[in-house]
Amino acid sequence: ALSEDEFHDAVSES
Amino acid sequence: MSKLDQILILDPPSDLRFKGPFTDVVTANLKLKNPSDRRVCFKVKTTAPRRYCVRPNSGVIDPGAAVNISVMLQPFDYDPNEKSKHKFMVQTIFIPSNVSDNDTVWKDAKPEDLMDSKLRCVFELPSE
Numbered sequence: 001a002l003s004e005d006e007f008h009d010a011v012s013e014s
Numbered sequence: 015m016s017k018l019d020q021i022l023i024l025d026p027p028s029d030l031r032f033k034g035p036f037t038d039v040v041t042a043n044l045k046l047k048n049p050s051d052r053r054v055c056f057k058v059k060t061t062a063p064r065r066y067c068v069r070p071n072s073g074v075i076d077p078g079a080a081v082n083i084s085v086m087l088q089p090f091d092y093d094p095n096e097k098s099k100h101k102f103m104v105q106t107i108f109i110p111s112n113v114s115d116n117d118t119v120w121k122d123a124k125p126e127d128l129m130d131s132k133l134r135c136v137f138e139l140p141s142e
Contacts, residue, residue, distance in 0.1 A: 007061055009071065
């Protein structure tokens with residue numbers, strides 16, 4: 001299982 | 015860790031597919047539907063924030079409503095041996111009736127109130 005720490009807020013601008 | 019089941023219906027439910035070649039932006043669509051009778055706040059998270067542009071990356075879904083999210087994979091040099099290990103997570107929480115401000119919802123959120131769904135990214139190459 002992935003730890004949630006690996007997730008970051010997605011960005012809406014490239 | 016207590017976990018609530020995700021209330022939103024995700025379409026697709028578990029895989030985001032991106033079709034190559036990856037010389038230009040490739041967009042995958044993700045639909046979030048709220049089948050409940052309460053308003054839901056959502057946030058999109060990813061393990062590769064620099065590789066994707068997500069619009070919208072957060073918001074509110076009214077009861078019975080749905081939101082279409084565009085997940086845009088930025089151009090990169092594709093290596094045929096590369097299998098994407100990127101993952102996305104849709105994190106959601108019911109909006110308490112006494113709260114109007116979304117930032118407050120997340121700030122006050124208790125871990126046991128959060129619901130999440132994880133999706134993995136699949137890179138597809140056109141047949142050579």
